[in-house]
Amino acid sequence: MNVSLQQAQVVIAAAQARARELGVQAVISVLDAGVHLKAFHRMDGAPLGSIDVATGKAKTAVLFGCNSEDVYEYLKPGAPAPGLELSNGGLMPFAGGMSLRNADGVLIGAIGVSGGAVPQDRLIAEAGVAALGA
């Protein structure tokens, strides 16, 4: 079960609207449940460095079926999986990646956002997730 293009477009449109409200130029990336790119928008003025970061956050979220920042709990100093961030070509274990689930709770993909401060990226991603459920 994968996110459809129509769903991905709804997610991106809502995220982009939230980014504009916040005054953030963001990169917004949507991956499917197989970790493959489904849809992608880079707003004018977003840093080039955010392309890889946004997709990396979405990758982190879909690989483990959680929010990207949740992965930090496993690899932070003293936690049981030091170095986990080096797996899978590099994880991005901080906020802005969120898994997408259907009405039954099945993982269908993830959204990743980068371009603002980390809490802003998280708010933008949340707007995308909320639009999917609406």
Add this chain to the structure above:
Amino acid sequence: MNVSLQQAQVVIAAAQARARELGVQAVISVLDAGVHLKAFHRMDGAPLGSIDVATGKAKTAVLFGCNSEDVYEYLKPGAPAPGLELSNGGLMPFAGGMSLRNADGVLIGAIGVSGGAVPQDRLIAEAGVAALGA
């Protein structure tokens, strides 16, 4: 000078409409003049293999400022640049990638399409390019 997000969305919408007319499930990728991803849509049912092919065609077009298939003239048997396809992390020297230029003819990016037969991919890319000029 780079393609704007609004321009990229116009290009993708036109290409996607043409793909639907042709009954093709396509991946459509738009890069800027610096070879960085600007916008991307994968239609439902498109082969996963087309993700990299579509972006590779766009890369080929923007790297050399031409259509992706034009690059084949340099590397085909007997041509002066055998092996050129191995450069730049792998070129995709067949139709479906086309450069995007502004009204002054300046290179601002490229579109790459994959998912149908090669001539179909070319028609879909052409629809995207035409929409930019319209």
Add this chain to the structure above:
Amino acid sequence: MNVSLQQAQVVIAAAQARARELGVQAVISVLDAGVHLKAFHRMDGAPLGSIDVATGKAKTAVLFGCNSEDVYEYLKPGAPAPGLELSNGGLMPFAGGMSLRNADGVLIGAIGVSGGAVPQDRLIAEAGVAALGA
């Protein structure tokens, strides 16, 4: 808008003169605003390891439009983006990379320097940036 070859040569010449004053054998790399190599000099005696470090610092600066060491503020222990250094094929978040801007403040590229102690690399990069504005 990208740094011209003439500008890149002015930047490198000034940086190299500063390196000689400091007794440092440096690698000096200039990227354009699209993160593509524009000009590069490796002074005789510079460590081979500095080739990738210098270009990595310039990449870090242009990807985020700041100095390379500024990126450390986001990823250092306790900061909001742990693991950011793993993005974009590996960042170099310490001094020696500086963005290049035109008279209007537009990002046109970056300089990256490696070969000396980190504060020396920073001084050499500053000399390059200063020459661009002169």
Add this chain to the structure above:
Amino acid sequence: MNVSLQQAQVVIAAAQARARELGVQAVISVLDAGVHLKAFHRMDGAPLGSIDVATGKAKTAVLFGCNSEDVYEYLKPGAPAPGLELSNGGLMPFAGGMSLRNADGVLIGAIGVSGGAVPQDRLIAEAGVAALGA
């Protein structure tokens, strides 16, 4: 024994002058005998695709101590080493790469040129080699 920065600058200046005479916007790359980048100039207007091609030609020349096009004799249809072009991260076995040797004939590096037609790239590289010997 490696090409010095001063020698690399002489080689690049001569190649660049020849490129201007020919009306070609070229990328000119000089590697040392250990296949590491020594100096690099990208002329304004050169295709981005030429960055990797120019350095790839120089790599091909220094890896085998010959001109880049000489390597084609080993891998062309019917020759004894089919697929050799896939080694070393991808060879560029066509003209524009030439080895650099000191007065005793010792290999000290290579020049690689891309941006014009293949015979033009060869003429530009030859000008660089000639300047080293002068």
